[in-house]
Amino acid sequence: MFERSHVLICSGSNCISRGSKSLRNEFEEHLSNLGIREEIKLVNTGCVGLCEQGPFVIVYPEGVFYAQVKNKDIKTICEEHLYKGRIVEKLVFDEALSDKKEVKAFDEIKFYSKQTRVALRNCGLINPDDIEEYIAKEGYHGLGKVLTTMTPQEVIDEMLKSGLRGRGGGGFPTGRKWDFALKNESDQKYVICNADEGDPGAFMDRALLEGDPHSILEGLMIAGYAIGADKGYIYVRIEYPTAIEKLKTAISQATNLGLLGKNIFDTGFNFDIELRLGAGAFVCGEETALIASIEGGRGMSRNKPPFPAAKGLWGKPTIINNVETLANIPAILHMGADWFARIGVEGNRGTKVFSLGGNIKNAGLVEVPLGTTLREVVYEIGGGIPGNRALKAVQTGGPSGGAIPEHLMDLPIEYETLVQAGSMMGSGGMVVIDENNCMVDICRFYLDFTCEESCGKCTPCREGTKKMLEMLEIISSGEGTLEDIDRLEELAKMVKNSSLCGLGQAAPNPILSMLEHFRPEFESHVVEKVCPGGVCKPLIKLVVTDTCIGCTKCATNCPVDCIEGSLKEMHKIDTSKCIKCGVCKNICPVEAIVSV
C-alpha cells in the first residue's frame, strides 16, 4: 500500500549508544495504537553525521529533522505529526527552525549547507540492509553502464578524467593505479578494499560500511572490471562487527539478484567478493602488510617496488583501494567524470569525508569539497570550540600526520597544502585541539600508539619509536633538558628517513610538526617546568581559589575523597592524595578550581 510518510531512524553507532535502538519499537507500538502503522514506513538508516545531537528521527516528505529524541517523545511525534500532521516544534533540531519557526529542509541546516555529500550520498537516507533502497537511489546503475557500454580502458580513462585520488591517505590518482594493473598481463588479478581503518580517531569508513555497504561492493566490482580481476576481497577490522554484518547481508543480497557471481548483467563478467577479517594490527592498513595478512601470515610490510599493481596478492597484480575511494566510484561512473571534476579545485577534485572530533561543538561526520578551508570546517560546520576556549590546532592524518596551528586555519584542505603545513590529508581523522590540551602529551599519545603497533621488522621503527616515546615521557615529566628536545628532533628525522614502510616513515611526523609549530610549549616543560595546557600530571597541581562558594559539589564528587570543607566555606584539596583527575575542576559551578 502507499506509505504517505517515511520515518528515518538514525542507527549509526553514536545514535545507538544514545538509545536509538528502542525508538523503532516505540514507533511500532504507537503507530499501531493509532491504527496508522501501514501508512508509515519505518527505516533504520546509517549515520546521519551530526553525532553530537543524536538520536535523530527524520520524517519525510517534509524532511523534518528531530534531534535528541527520547523514547517518550515518540508518542508525541506519532500522535501530533504523523496522525494530525502537526510538526512537533519543540523536538525539531534548533537550527532546523527559521526565526519564523518555519521548518527548514535538511540541506539548509548550517551543519549540512557547507557540505557536499558524494561518498556519503546515501548514508542516513537509506536502509543499508535493503538492496532495493540502494537500487532506488540509482545504485548499481554505474556498474550496469560500465559493463554494458564501456571497455576497461574507457572506465580507466573516465577515472583519470575525474581526477579522483586515493582517500586512504596517500592521494595517489586512482585511475593511474588501475591503469598499471590493467597493463600488467596475468592469468589472475585481484582487487582489495582496505577497510582496516587504523587511525585511532576516525570512523568515516566504518560509517560508510555500515550506512551504505552496497556502494563499496559496486565500487569494488567496477575496479575489478577495469583491471580484469574476477575476485575481490574486503579486509575489514574485526573491531567493526556491525560493518561486517552489513557487508555479509549486502553480499548475499547482491548475489541473490545476480549482481555478484557469474555472468553479471549477461555480459560474461564474473565477480566474487570474500570478506577477510583483520585482527587488530594497525600496520595491516599498509597495503603490503595487508596482503601478507590475507595470505595468512604476520602482517609485516615489505619493500616497494614491486608495487602491488605489479606483484600483489599471491604474486598477482592487485589493486588496493580505500573504502571511501570505492564509495565515490559508482557515483563518478553514473554521473560522469565531468560532474565529479566540477567539485573541488584543480588537482584536488571531489570531496573528502572527515570524522570531526575532539574539542568541538558539533562532533560528527562531515563531507566537504576539497579546497574548503579548515576554518570553515571547524567554525561553520563544527560550530567552534565549546566553552569559549581558544583553538590551538587541528590535527589531521592521525598517528602519521601533524597539527596545523590556529594561524593557518585559512588553508584550503588539499593534499599538498596540508603536507606543506607539516601534516597530511590522512584518511580523514580531524581532531580539534584547544588551549587545555598539551602538545607534548599528544605527541606522547601518538608515539605510544606507533611504538605498540610497529611490526618490528625494521630497526629504525622498532627501536626509534620506543626511544622517542621515552624521550617524550622524560620531557612531559619535567625531567628533560633543552638538549633532549634537540636530540628528539634529530632522532625523529633519522627514523623518518630510514624506516622500511609508511608506519615508521610517518611515525615521527607528530613530533616534527609539533616542534615546528609549538616548540615553546616543549621548552616550557623543560625550562620553567610548566605544562601550559595543564595536562602533564607531574607538572600540575589542582588548587581551590577564593572564588569558591562552598557548594560542596567538588567534595561529594571527588573519587578519592581528597577535598575537605564545610558548606558555604572555602574548600581545600589535599594534594598528597589528589590524582589530578579534574572531576572537581569540571564540576565546579564558579570555576574556582584551577591547575597551577
Next chain:
Amino acid sequence: MGNKFEIAEDKKQELLKEIKRYKKTPGPLMPILHEAQRIFGCIPVEVQKIVSLETGVSIAEINGVVTFYSSFTLSPKGEHIVGVCLGTPCYVRGSQTILDAVKSELGVNVDETTEDGFFTLEAIRCIGTCGMAPVMSIDENVYGEINVTKAQKLIREARSK
C-alpha cells in the same frame, strides 16, 4: 605458563569442522584462527597444536601469527569486558585519566583480567561515538561523557549485578 588448557571435545569437533571448511580456500590461516578464537575464547598452545596438525603449518609459525595480532589471545578473557576509549578525540577530552582510574578500581593493567575472572580491561580505539567523548564501554553497552566518578560507579554497578 599457567595451567594446561582443557579442550572440550565438542569444541574441538567444531574447530575441526571449520578447519575443513577453510582448508581449501587460499590463505586459510587467518580465518581458521578467527574461528579458533571465537570457539575457545583464546588460542593457547593446545589449540595451536590442533591447527598445526590439521593444516601442516608449523607451530612456530602459528604462534608467531597468534602473538602478532592483538585480537588473538593466549589466555581467556574475563566474563565482562571493560573498554576505555583511547581514540584521539576521546584522549583530548581526558580519557587517559579515566583509564588510570579504572585501572586502579579494577586493580589490573590494560589487557589483564581481574583475579576473579570477572572483568578484562581493554583500551579501545575510536568506536564512532566521539560525539559523546570521553567514552567507555562495558560489554556492548557504550557510555558517554564519562568522568572518573561516573566510571567508578558504572563498574561497581556492573559488579553487583
